[in-house]
Amino acid sequence: MTISHFAKDAAEIALEKFNRGEIDRRSFLIALGGLGLAAAFKPGVARADASEIVVCNWGGAAADAFAKAYGDPFTKKSGMKVVIDGAGPAVGTIRAMVESGKVIWDATDGGMIDSLTLGKGNLVEKIDYTIVDKSQVPENFAGEFGVSNYVYSNVLAYDADATKGAAPTGWADFFDTAKFPGKRTMCKWIQGQLEFVLMADGVAPADLYPLDVDRAFKKLKPMLADIIFWEGGAQTQQLFREGEVVMGNIWHTRANLLNKETPDKFKWIWEQNILSASAWSVPKGNPAGKKVFDFINSTLDPAGQLVLLQIMGNGPSNPKTLALMTPADALVNPTTKENAASQIMLNPAYYAEHETELQNKYLDFISS
Amino acid sequence: MRNFKTTALLLTVPASLVAIGLYAAPILQVLALSLTEPKFGLANYQSLFANAAVGRVVMTTLKVSVMTTVLTVLASYIVAFAIIHMSAGWRRISLFLVLVPFWISVLVRAFSWITILRRRGVLNSALMEMGVISTPLDLVYNLFGVTIGMIHYMMPFAILLLYANLSDIDRRIMQAARSLGARPATIFWRVWLPLSLPGIALATLFVFVFSLGFLVTPALLGAGKTLMIAEYISVQISSTSRWDLATSLSTMLLLVVGIIVFAAMRSPALRAAFVARPQQ
Numbered sequence: 170m171t172i173s174h175f176a177k178d179a180a181e182i183a184l185e186k187f188n189r190g191e192i193d194r195r196s197f198l199i200a201l202g203g204l205g206l207a208a209a210f211k212p213g214v215a216r217a218d219a220s221e222i223v224v225c226n227w228g229g230a231a232a233d234a235f236a237k238a239y240g241d242p243f244t245k246k247s248g249m250k251v252v253i254d255g256a257g258p259a260v261g262t263i264r265a266m267v268e269s270g271k272v273i274w275d276a277t278d279g280g281m282i283d284s285l286t287l288g289k290g291n292l293v294e295k296i297d298y299t300i301v302d303k304s305q306v307p308e309n310f311a312g313e314f315g316v317s318n319y320v321y322s323n324v325l326a327y328d329a330d331a332t333k334g335a336a337p338t339g340w341a342d343f344f345d346t347a348k349f350p351g352k353r354t355m356c357k358w359i360q361g362q363l364e365f366v367l368m369a370d371g372v373a374p375a376d377l378y379p380l381d382v383d384r385a386f387k388k389l390k391p392m393l394a395d396i397i398f399w400e401g402g403a404q405t406q407q408l409f410r411e412g413e414v415v416m417g418n419i420w421h422t423r424a425n426l427l428n429k430e431t432p433d434k435f436k437w438i439w440e441q442n443i444l445s446a447s448a449w450s451v452p453k454g455n456p457a458g459k460k461v462f463d464f465i466n467s468t469l470d471p472a473g474q475l476v477l478l479q480i481m482g483n484g485p486s487n488p489k490t491l492a493l494m495t496p497a498d499a500l501v502n503p504t505t506k507e508n509a510a511s512q513i514m515l516n517p518a519y520y521a522e523h524e525t526e527l528q529n530k531y532l533d534f535i536s537s
Numbered sequence: 538m539r540n541f542k543t544t545a546l547l548l549t550v551p552a553s554l555v556a557i558g559l560y561a562a563p564i565l566q567v568l569a570l571s572l573t574e575p576k577f578g579l580a581n582y583q584s585l586f587a588n589a590a591v592g593r594v595v596m597t598t599l600k601v602s603v604m605t606t607v608l609t610v611l612a613s614y615i616v617a618f619a620i621i622h623m624s625a626g627w628r629r630i631s632l633f634l635v636l637v638p639f640w641i642s643v644l645v646r647a648f649s650w651i652t653i654l655r656r657r658g659v660l661n662s663a664l665m666e667m668g669v670i671s672t673p674l675d676l677v678y679n680l681f682g683v684t685i686g687m688i689h690y691m692m693p694f695a696i697l698l699l700y701a702n703l704s705d706i707d708r709r710i711m712q713a714a715r716s717l718g719a720r721p722a723t724i725f726w727r728v729w730l731p732l733s734l735p736g737i738a739l740a741t742l743f744v745f746v747f748s749l750g751f752l753v754t755p756a757l758l759g760a761g762k763t764l765m766i767a768e769y770i771s772v773q774i775s776s777t778s779r780w781d782l783a784t785s786l787s788t789m790l791l792l793v794v795g796i797i798v799f800a801a802m803r804s805p806a807l808r809a810a811f812v813a814r815p816q817q
Contacts, residue, residue: 261778286778352656357761358776397678398761412657525777532772533590536597536764 174358175321175420176226176278176447177257178402179481182422221250222457222464225258225274243467249460260286263452267292272454275461282360284315284448285521294451300462305469306486309514315448318468319483322444322503322512323361326405326424326437331415339440340369343416344392351415354408357398357535359528361443361515365418368441374513382527386534398535409435422482425501439508445515446486478502564791571784581785591769591786598765601680601755602748605687609744610737612688613695618729620696621703635696643690647757650686651677654758678760686754691747695740702736702810703729735810742801746794766790 222243244250256262258277264287266272279287287293293314303311310317327337332349342349343365355362363385364377370388372381389396397414399405405419409427424437449465467473474485475493484503485491491504499505503512520527571581585591620631638646653659654677661673676682706729714724752767759765766786773783801807 259775261775261780264778393762400756400761411655413655525779528772528777529590529779532761532764532769533593535761537593 174401175280175445178420179319179321179422179483181403182426182481220457221252222275222461223252223254223273224276224278224464225254225256226278243464246467247460247463249457249464251464258450260292263287263450264290264292267453270454272452272456274452275455275457276465277450277452279315279448279450280360281310281312281315281317281446281448281517282515282520282524284312284450285517286524287450287452288312288314289521292453294453294455296449296451296465297459297462300459301466302469305466305489307488310446310486312448312517315450316465316469317446317448317486318465319447319474319477320444320486320503321447321483322421322439322442323356323365323418324421324424324437324439324442325365325416326409326419326427326435327416328409328412328414328434329436330434331412336436337416337438339438340365340418343418344369344388346392346395349416352395352397352413353392354397354399354405354414354417354419356418357400357532359524359531360445360520362418362531363527364443364513364515365441368513374441374511377513378516378519379523380519380527382530389534393535396535406430421484421501421503425482439503440511442503442508442512443515444503444509444512446517447483567784568788570780571788574781574784581781582789585782585785585789588782591782594764594766594769597763598749601683601687601751601763601765602745604684605691605748606741606745608684609688609691609695610699610740613692613699613740614733614737616692617696617699617703620700632700635693638689638693643753644757646689647686647754650682650689650758654682654685677758678762680759680763682758683755683763683765686758687748687751690751690754691744694747695744698740698743699733699736702739703733706732734806738801738804738806739810742798742807746797749790749794 296316331351363380366385366388402423405423406427408414427435451461469487471487471490474487474490477483656673664670714728750767755763755765756768770783770786773779
């Protein structure tokens with residue numbers, strides 16, 4: 170998606186927790202550091218300046234918490250200030266910026282798919298792997314135009330009260346309204362949607378791509394009346410809490426929050442979860458030049474990624490983080506071995522090529 | 538006198554400049570993009586008309602807008618008609634109540650409707666407790682919910698437009714009708730209604746044109762299933778980067794609204810609404 174809906178949602182989760190006092194300022198800042206959001210928040214429009222790193226993300230609401238925090242590890246190490254611009258690095262915005270020659274961002278928080286789209290449009294720099302340590306992340310997380318610093322999954326969450334304690338065993342149960350009566354929810358943004366429909370229809374994970382759109386629509390059609398489509402993570406929690414739906418394809422971070430709220434009622438399964446990776450991208454002609462790669466490299470550090478998992482639930486992109494986890498951490502992490510057993514990985518190359526067309530087809534399908 | 542007119546005209550210059558700079562120029566930019574993205578020509582408009590999905594979005598928009606307009610104007614007429622017959626004190630209170638929704642954001646209003654209409658919401662719970670229904674009704678996340686939300690948004694505008702028109706009607710005409718033996722129903726159908734046609738026409742035009750561009754209400758209350766033009770454009774701009782589609786559709790919408798307004802303004806009823814009434 171050219172808007173990173175997930176990244177936006179992750180920042181919202183942190184802010185909510187911080188506002189409720191569930192996490193202290195320090196942890197909050199460390200967590201955002203893991204997201205690459207630490208150090209400083211300067212409200213208003215960021216100015217291009219070679220002595221600072223300007224990071225664009227989706228969580229502009231956290232202005233107060235960022236304002237005084239100049240003590241980030243990266244700043245300590247490098248002496249460089251990190252400025253956060255919460256404007257949201259949509260692909261369209263980056264394109265407008267690069268094409269007009271007024272680039273103000275050094276690093277943007279998007280998905281692997283965005284990085285490919287941006288790279289194809291010649292709008293971003295190649296990741297400089299002489300500075301960024303490629304060995305910190307699995308091979309498929311270190312793309313030519315983007316390197317991942319966290320991951321997240323689409324999982325099947327359910328209301329155990331409504332299912333009378335019975336647990337679904339895979340996406341097929343999403344469609345089994347005889348066994349699990351009640352409404353469902355899935356996302357109106359296409360990523361990770363048709364995959365689960367096809368798996369429910371019996372397609373083997375290895376044969377998912379290219380997606381058989383017609384087959385997926387055919388499977389989905391009879392269910393449409395029973396599905397409420399969500400567009401933001403907070404909404405998924407709302408739909409479950411209010412008893413509007415009994416089952417749904419939602420982000421694992423939100424499933425985890427629901428479970429923390431009411432452990433016996435809201436649960437999720439890791440079977441056939443669909444993993445997506447974030448990516449840092451560097452707009453062409455970024456003001457800080459090569460220095461941004463030092464910053465990006467620092468976000469691959471396991472310590473920061475662990476805190477990110479503990480605070481927001483985002484999984485680490487660096488496998489070394491697994492060794493640092495407590496059993497409780499491992500339980501809610503999408504890259505833990507047991508949780509990843511039947512996991513499939515969203516195919517960024519396929520989406521970079523087809524997402525626009527697919528998204529519009531999908532919107533047309535669900536609204537007609 | 539001439540001097541005064543010149544000064545008055547000059548006073549409008551700053552506002553005009555602001556309007557041109559912040560409103561007209563960006564619109565022209567959108568128009569330009571629709572002709573140049575990705576290359577110069579009318580190709581975007583050709584593909585717009587060939588695009589069946591866009592056709593369905595337009596049809597949904599028209600359907601919702603027409604329903605909203607008819608029901609809003611009907612309900613608002615009843616309210617406005619009641620208000621002009623109230624005593625001064627009640628009228629003040631009623632007009633105040635009509636204005637209250639204006640101060641509440643469209644988002645809050647949409648969420649309030651979700652709270653009322655959802656499966657375990659206020660309305661369904663009440664109906665089930667009274668034994669009227671046994672399973673909750675699907676009142677939201679569909680066309681019905683969207684229409685309710687939009688009617689609620691549009692009613693204050695329509696009520697005020699109709700109230701202004703109705704309260705301008707000379708009541709002595711009704712007295713005359715009554716003295717000539719007309720019954721109340723006859724007075725309404727043959728005197729009130731014809732005289733309030735300009736107000737009805739104005740409210741209809743206003744509500745319809747406004748409805749065509751609704752974004753937040755359908756997005757929240759429709760939950761993806763009621764896709765209207767404004768939301769479709771917004772998705773094409775920010776999510777799919779189909780600026781060609783977004784800009785040409787925006788331009789078409791603007792053009793169609795322009796034509797509707799232009800055509801409507803030529804109708805006798807609307808001309809009457811805008812022509813200064815002779816002093817009585």
